[in-house]
Amino acid sequence: MPVPVAPRRLALATSIDHASIQPDDAHLAATLERLGLPPVVCVWNDPTVDWSAFDAVLIRTIWDYFKHQAAFLHWLDRLDALGVPTINDSALLRWNSDKRYLLELAQHGVAIIPTRLAGAAALPDTLAAMAGQSVVIKPSVSGSAWHTLRGTAGDAALTDAAAQLPRERDYLVQPFVPEIVSDGEWSLLYFAGEFSHAVIKRPAAGDYRVQGEYGGRTEPAQPDAAILAAADRALAALAALGHGGHAYLRVDGVVSGGRFLVMELELIKPFLHLAAHPAAAGGWHEEVAARIGRPDAAAMARAR
Known part of the structure; x- marks a missing residue:
């Protein structure tokens, strides 16, 4: 039996x-x-x-x-x-879970937004070295623009705001990419290693954050061959780092200066945009x- x-x-x-x-x-x-x-x-x-x-x-x-x-x-x-x-x-x-992985991807040839990693105590020196640049500061462990700042390095307002950030965190300091506002941020969805669908996320007027809780909106979009090739390079780097075999993955990035720059690989809790694409997966x-x-x-x- x-x-x-x-x-x-x-x-x-x-x-x-x-x-x-x-x-x-x-x-x-x-x-x-x-x-x-x-x-x-x-x-x-x-x-x-x-x-x-x-x-x-x-x-x-x-x-x-x-x-x-x-x-x-x-x-x-x-x-x-x-x-x-x-x-x-x-x-x-x-x-x-820690966005310092972006630096590892860069070492494997992935184009990312130029990124500096700094502890809270080192933020003043990091910002001083970027004086006059429009920058974004975000915790290396974060999500949904949590504890994220935007401003001009060297300005008193940003210096004061950065001094209020949690001291136990490490931070990514990046130049602000204006194309996020003008052209939007791409999200490319992959399931079992295969490209499925994509969306563009756009911030509300006067904002730079694309998340829905800040008024951002999302629309379906079809990436061109160059964007797909850049995302594929990111997946290849991920595999080279020993992290292949993922069931789902979202590649977030922005086209700047004619190149697709990876902003994030979301493998933990990505919004998959399946409500508008129920058969896409x-x-x-x-x-x-x-x-x-x-x-x-x-x-x-x-x-x-």
């Missing part, structure tokens, strides 16, 4: 402020349910969740992890110790199902 196979259980990790399945993920959740993998919504830092009850954790709207970095890394350690894989992989999540849902369907050694050990 064949031994019954227990159904696979998939946790969908969210945050306390976005604890339900968000509209952009509704199609994903419905498709997974049709595939026999109804996702169980769990807040990532809820101490009452028994993560050992799941076969995998699909990382989605953990949109506050950067405010709780130590707890986030400890959570990943705990999942690893339990043998519960994450999608994307936990090693990739750790690497992607192609076989990605099946890829998630296939990943959780492969019994890894740790899962088999738990079943013994």
Whole structure:
């Protein structure tokens, strides 16, 4: 008599402020349910969740992890110790959680916005070296323009604002790229390593932040061959760094001076723009199902 196979259980990790399945993920959740993998919504830092009850954790709207970095890394350690894989992989999540990875990409030939890394105490000297330039300052661990400043290096207003930033953080200091305002910021979505679709994000009038909470808007767009080639180079560099095999990835960047400059690789909690493109992900849902369907050694050990 064949031994019954227990159904696979998939946790969908969210945050306390976005604890339900968000509209952009509704199609994903419905498709997974049709595939026999109804996702169980769990807040990532809820101490009452028994993560050992799941076969995998699909990382989605953990949109506050950067405010709780130590707890986030400890959570990943705990999942690893339990043998519960994450999608994307936990090693990739750790690497992607600190934007200093941009400097690693640059060392592998990826065009990025010129970036200086500085601790809070070193910000005055860094800004002094860029005096007169329009700059953006952001924490290396951040999201949604959290603790992000824009101003002119050397101006008293920016100097005073930078002095109020959290002292325990490291910061990226970059020249402001005006094309973000004039032309918009690209987001290119990849599933299982294949390009799916793209959007352009534009800030509200008088702002430079493209996030919806600041009035930014998003529209579908088709990148040209040069943009796609630049994004592909970023994916190749990611693989060269030992981080291939991602289930999902968003490449954010801006075209400046005729070149696509990578601003971010989002592998943790990207907004996937699936609500407007419900079929765009192609076989990605099946890829998630296939990943959780492969019994890894740790899962088999738990079943013994």
